[in-house]
Amino acid sequence: MDYKNYIRVIPDFPQPGISFKDITTLLNDGAKYQQAINDLKELVAGLKIDLIAGPEARGFVVGAPLAYALGVGFVPIRKSGKLPYKTIEVEYDLEYGKDRLAMHSDAVKPGQNVLIADDLLATGGTISTSVNLVRELGGNVIGTAFLIELSELNGRAKLPGIEVFSLVTY
Numbered sequence: 001m002d003y004k005n006y007i008r009v010i011p012d013f014p015q016p017g018i019s020f021k022d023i024t025t026l027l028n029d030g031a032k033y034q035q036a037i038n039d040l041k042e043l044v045a046g047l048k049i050d051l052i053a054g055p056e057a058r059g060f061v062v063g064a065p066l067a068y069a070l071g072v073g074f075v076p077i078r079k080s081g082k083l084p085y086k087t088i089e090v091e092y093d094l095e096y097g098k099d100r101l102a103m104h105s106d107a108v109k110p111g112q113n114v115l116i117a118d119d120l121l122a123t124g125g126t127i128s129t130s131v132n133l134v135r136e137l138g139g140n141v142i143g144t145a146f147l148i149e150l151s152e153l154n155g156r157a158k159l160p161g162i163e164v165f166s167l168v169t170y
């Protein structure tokens, strides 16, 4: 499927110079959304995955259905202050701004194989921070999966030695 037909591109959002890739138009189409998750499932079929972790908020709409489709657990990685139990936290830079990500300290057991999923790889700040959180708990990051990769921002450079799977590249 040509995913670009279903992703809306909004210039200068949320600030001048950013070409925003809006996946709500893909999510709005049930058959295409389902196909996207199934296509990601095919891409990661060779991996032995114990858990999928996904960063708030758009990582949830990719990571949770992928976990459900694979029959594995899902770990939410959230912005600071949202998780109720003990957390580990890391600050990071975004394409537009700064934030802090957190994960429950018992969410990943040492040695578990974790795939990290999100809607989009831009600078790689969000995903490399997610990788650091999973590794801090002793998890083994076996890959990362995205609907969209923005190749010019070279997020892959922040993921040395980690496999990157994506459905569409801009």
Ligand SMILES: O=P(O)(O)OC[C@H]1O[C@H](OP(=O)(O)OP(=O)(O)O)[C@H](O)[C@@H]1O
Pocket: 055, 056, 057, 058, 059, 093, 094, 095, 118, 119, 120, 121, 122, 123, 124, 125, 126, 127, 155
């Ligand atoms: O590779 P990066 O430069 O880190 O950018 C990619 C991240 O930015 C967006 O999330 P955002 O922080 O805007 O939050 P949201 O999912 O809550 O909209 C997107 O969903 C990715 O998580």
Ligand SMILES: Nc1ncnc2[nH]cnc12
Pocket: 018, 019, 020, 021, 022, 095, 096, 120, 122, 150
């Ligand atoms: N260009 C972009 N479009 C959509 N989400 C993003 N997150 C970071 N950069 C983005």
